[in-house]
Amino acid sequence: MRLYLLSDDSALRDRWMSSLMILKPTVSSMISSDIEREAILFVHDTMIVPMSETEIKDLFGRRVMVFSMTPDFSEAQHFLQRGAMGYGNAMMHESHLHSAYQALEEGKVWLHPDFITLMISQIQDRNSSKEKSLAVLEVLSPREREVALMLGDGATHQEIADTLEITVRTIKAHASAIYQKLSVKDRLALSLLLHS
Incomplete structure (x- = not known):
C-alpha cells in the first residue's frame, strides 16, 4: 500500500523519509486531492490547520495518521473523532513509525499506549x-x-x-x-x- 509523507517541515520530511525508506514513500509539502483513496497518509498536524472543512472531511475519508511535535490527548481525541486512524509524536522512534504504518495497512488504529490507557x-x-x-x-x-x-x-x-x-x-x-x-x-x- 502506497505511503505519503506530508509535512511543511522539510527536516521532519527528511527524518521520516530516512526512517521509512524501505517503504518507498512519496514525500510532499502539500496535501493533494490526486492522492489515491487507498493510500496511507502520514500527515503533520500543521498541514491540517489551513484546510477547509470540505478538505478536512475528504482527508479523513482516507487512512490518515496525524503527527504532532507536541502530542496532546485532547488533540488526539479530536482527530480520531474526525476519522483519523492514528495519532502520534512526529519525532517518535523509527520502529513506532513502522508499527503505525502496519496498523493502518491492516485497517487498525494506532495510538501511543499511554493515550490508549x-x-x-x-x-x-x-x-x-x-x-x-x-x-x-x-x-x-x-x-x-x-x-x-x-x-x-x-x-x-x-x-x-x-x-x-x-x-x-x-x-x-x-x-x-x-x-x-x-x-x-x-x-x-x-x-x-x-x-x-
Whole structure:
C-alpha cells in the first residue's frame, strides 16, 4: 500500500523519509486531492490547520495518521473523532513509525499506549456495566476472560503478566485469541465492547 509523507517541515520530511525508506514513500509539502483513496497518509498536524472543512472531511475519508511535535490527548481525541486512524509524536522512534504504518495497512488504529490507557479510563468513567461484559466474555476460556477484563480496564501486557505470574508472550497469545473470538481489532475496541 502506497505511503505519503506530508509535512511543511522539510527536516521532519527528511527524518521520516530516512526512517521509512524501505517503504518507498512519496514525500510532499502539500496535501493533494490526486492522492489515491487507498493510500496511507502520514500527515503533520500543521498541514491540517489551513484546510477547509470540505478538505478536512475528504482527508479523513482516507487512512490518515496525524503527527504532532507536541502530542496532546485532547488533540488526539479530536482527530480520531474526525476519522483519523492514528495519532502520534512526529519525532517518535523509527520502529513506532513502522508499527503505525502496519496498523493502518491492516485497517487498525494506532495510538501511543499511554493515550490508549487514557481513552480506556474515560470509557470506563462513562460506563460500567459488568453484567454485559461478563455475558460477552462467555465464549472465552476462564484465563482469557481474566486477561480480557484486565486489558479492557487498561492494564498493559507487562502489568497483566506480573499480576498473573505468566510471561508477556503468553499474554500476547491470549490477547490475540481474545480479539479473534470477540471480533475486535485491538485493546481499545475490546474496552469499547466491554464498557459500552
